[in-house]
Amino acid sequence: MPLCEHRTASDVAALARPSGRLRAVSPMHQPANPTTDHRILSSGRPLVADVRDLSLTFETADGKVEALAGINLQIAEGEFVSFIGPSGCGKTTLLRLIADLEQPTSGMLQINGVSAGEARLRRAYGYVFQAPALYPWRTVEKNVMLPLEIMGFSEAERRERARRYLALVNLSGFERKFPWQLSGGMQQRASIARALSFDPALLLMDEPFGALDEIVRDHLNEQLLGLWDKTGKTVIFVTHSIPEAVFLSTRIIVMSPRPGRIIDVIECDFPRERTLEFRETPEFVRIAQRVRMGLRSGHSYDE
Amino acid sequence: MTNSALNVPAFAVPGRHSVVVRQAPVLTLVLALVALWYLAAVLMNFGLVRDAFEREEVPYTTGDVMLGTLQAERPLLPAPHQILRTFADGVFGYSPTSARSLVYHSTVTLSATVLGFILGAMLGCVLATLIVHSRTLQKSLLPWIICSQMVPILAVAPIVIVVLGAIGIRGLLPKSIISAYLCFFPVAIGMVKGLRSPDPIQGDLMRTWSATPSQIFCKLRWPSAVPFLFTSLKVAVTISLIGAIVGELPTGAQAGIGARLLAGSYYGQTIQIWAALLAASLLAAALVGMVTLTERWVGRRMGVRP
Numbered sequence: 001m002p003l004c005e006h007r008t009a010s011d012v013a014a015l016a017r018p019s020g021r022l023r024a025v026s027p028m029h030q031p032a033n034p035t036t037d038h039r040i041l042s043s044g045r046p047l048v049a050d051v052r053d054l055s056l057t058f059e060t061a062d063g064k065v066e067a068l069a070g071i072n073l074q075i076a077e078g079e080f081v082s083f084i085g086p087s088g089c090g091k092t093t094l095l096r097l098i099a100d101l102e103q104p105t106s107g108m109l110q111i112n113g114v115s116a117g118e119a120r121l122r123r124a125y126g127y128v129f130q131a132p133a134l135y136p137w138r139t140v141e142k143n144v145m146l147p148l149e150i151m152g153f154s155e156a157e158r159r160e161r162a163r164r165y166l167a168l169v170n171l172s173g174f175e176r177k178f179p180w181q182l183s184g185g186m187q188q189r190a191s192i193a194r195a196l197s198f199d200p201a202l203l204l205m206d207e208p209f210g211a212l213d214e215i216v217r218d219h220l221n222e223q224l225l226g227l228w229d230k231t232g233k234t235v236i237f238v239t240h241s242i243p244e245a246v247f248l249s250t251r252i253i254v255m256s257p258r259p260g261r262i263i264d265v266i267e268c269d270f271p272r273e274r275t276l277e278f279r280e281t282p283e284f285v286r287i288a289q290r291v292r293m294g295l296r297s298g299h300s301y302d303e
Numbered sequence: 304m305t306n307s308a309l310n311v312p313a314f315a316v317p318g319r320h321s322v323v324v325r326q327a328p329v330l331t332l333v334l335a336l337v338a339l340w341y342l343a344a345v346l347m348n349f350g351l352v353r354d355a356f357e358r359e360e361v362p363y364t365t366g367d368v369m370l371g372t373l374q375a376e377r378p379l380l381p382a383p384h385q386i387l388r389t390f391a392d393g394v395f396g397y398s399p400t401s402a403r404s405l406v407y408h409s410t411v412t413l414s415a416t417v418l419g420f421i422l423g424a425m426l427g428c429v430l431a432t433l434i435v436h437s438r439t440l441q442k443s444l445l446p447w448i449i450c451s452q453m454v455p456i457l458a459v460a461p462i463v464i465v466v467l468g469a470i471g472i473r474g475l476l477p478k479s480i481i482s483a484y485l486c487f488f489p490v491a492i493g494m495v496k497g498l499r500s501p502d503p504i505q506g507d508l509m510r511t512w513s514a515t516p517s518q519i520f521c522k523l524r525w526p527s528a529v530p531f532l533f534t535s536l537k538v539a540v541t542i543s544l545i546g547a548i549v550g551e552l553p554t555g556a557q558a559g560i561g562a563r564l565l566a567g568s569y570y571g572q573t574i575q576i577w578a579a580l581l582a583a584s585l586l587a588a589a590l591v592g593m594v595t596l597t598e599r600w601v602g603r604r605m606g607v608r609p
Binding site for chain 1: 502509512522523605606608
């Protein structure tokens, strides 16, 4: 709490203001630590996502809805960035923009130095949706093989990769099962294996564990963290769970609705290897507190 | 977590009884209908038979007349046993190549039905594919598809037969075209719905993999539409049989169930008409049964929840 008390409304406004580059805000006040300084991070490692002054306004029957306004964000290779905010804050929309599933109204958006559309055509990312969205007429194995079929991998390569990634998400032995024969958590793990199957360097995850119970969710959080640590992929992760965001991320982007905008950016320089017990430590609680304050200052708790 | 999903719970089938007990309601209903039929036969044919007795000036009792109503040669309503006898005679009494054999006529109609069904189903699928891929085609095709079904087929059938006959196409094909004309409709409508049935997320996934439109069609739209396809095909197959029979009527065709019906009505052979109708309905049941069996087979391969 003491960390947040001195933050004023103008601080929040400064963060929300569109600017060329987001200032790194270290919650620990450790600017000397090179791994948390965003400028060094982004200059040392190539940018995966470069978002500048991005806005999106939906035209609906009831008039215009400003989904996102003045979004500025740079994400470097190997980061685990979470978007957190209440429903309607545009976090999913921002992820869909990055994936070229929506088109911005104004602003610039580059993925790996090219436009989002070009990056999609180059199959730059794997996307995990909130629902597993497995194709019900395909076995688990064939679901994992589907993107590989589309991308023209050989039959042998497809089988080998399906085997490898199903093992990675602990689903060995379920290759021949159909989706309905699996629990919700297992289906979501299969969908993660499917997103990983073609080995994209960028993983976009839209509340992948939102529909799961807490026990399964904790377990999958740990597995995902291990996976990220092992593979060195860049992950952009949408969630509305504060503990999940703090536990997983190297950086947390706090968003607020109407219009959707970034109100706080929180760096977390936790050790890469951590267990669920980490969530009881003071550092964890401090960051979680700050996220909560950020959400509150964005009037997310008004309703 | 992993084991629970492997052991799919085997639900006990409630109330397993003997075949007789299970079929009792159906049997009762069938028996009641047959009894009603006999009653109707007696009532409807009564006047006819009594007049015949009167004409021949032989003494008769009411019992004689009632017995006569169930044995008349050309009754208004034949009794079930008469129809069954004529049917059995038509099926087993003649060589399958004989013009008096019901098997022969059924085969003729069946071949036109199957060809028409295949043509119609293909046409329906092609139209649906065009419609879901193009807004322009949707707007230009759909009204015509609906209009095509408002024209009475009995009016169209002779035109098709005569026009095709004039350019030298006779026999099987004109009948199949009439049959296809009728049966493409449910397939087209069902498949438009089916090809549009995938979940938006499933479509988004295809987009994230930058799949081509043909890949999206083959790997997402078509498999999603399969349940809709079989529902439409069940409707279409019975309609295509009707189409084939109707196609046999205007030409005064020499063979086929339609020809048999027509001949029966010329000569007042009501029993023969009913036997041909029985053959047609058995044929329809067999066709629907085959579509259903195919559906089950495909469903098993596509992991449909039993």
